[in-house]
Amino acid sequence: MYSMALGEIRKRLDEIDASIADSLGKRSTYSVNSGAYIATVYGVNPDVTKFYMESRKKLCKPGEDSSTYKETALIDGELIALIDRRIKHGEDVVKAKLETNPYLLNVTDKRLENGLRDTKREDEVIKRAIGIASGYGIDNDIIADYFRWIMNETTRLEINYVNQNRSRLSLDVKRKLRKLGINL
Secondary structure (H helix, E strand, C coil), X not given: CCCCCHHHHXXXXXXHHHHHXXXXXXXXXXXXXXXXXXXXXXCCCHHHHHHHHHHHHHHCECXXXXXXXXXXXXXXXXXXXXXXXXXXXXXXXXXXXXXXXXXXXXXXXXXXXXXXXXXXXXXXXXXHHHHHHHHHCCCHHHHHHHHHHHHHHHHHHHHHHHHHHHHHHHHHHHHHHHHCCCCC
16 A cells, blocks of 8 residues: 655645745735746646646736846746646545545545545645735735635545545455454
């Protein structure tokens, strides 16, 4: 099965979250600069790019400043890649959670979502992100909205992963339980 502990994964996620929050803070100091060229970041979910590009209007100063196109394009590309990477770590999270909670393989999507979500942890993540970005003068609700979207997308990825791999995962869990002397 899967060997990475949830605690280890969360440490990595916390580092990514801190980078996202800091980069959002930096980006908020510039104009929207919708005229700046944003190269396609290969391997990134297009929904991430779309969300980020649309949400810049809330994050950034209105208008254009062509003298900062280079800086803003670099930060935009970095943020898109970081957000995508953060969401894709959901696969590691769900594997670790299934290790300790194999019953999640046999529940409805709504119960699966409830079993995968940790609202206390999510609140802590948002609070830390707000703390990091607060030095840039960003409205706390904007940062909270970014991180809620990221966590919702992560949960969606986790549910899709379970649904697409349910039969294989069930066999792996049954083998593991048999080794422990538990037969289903």
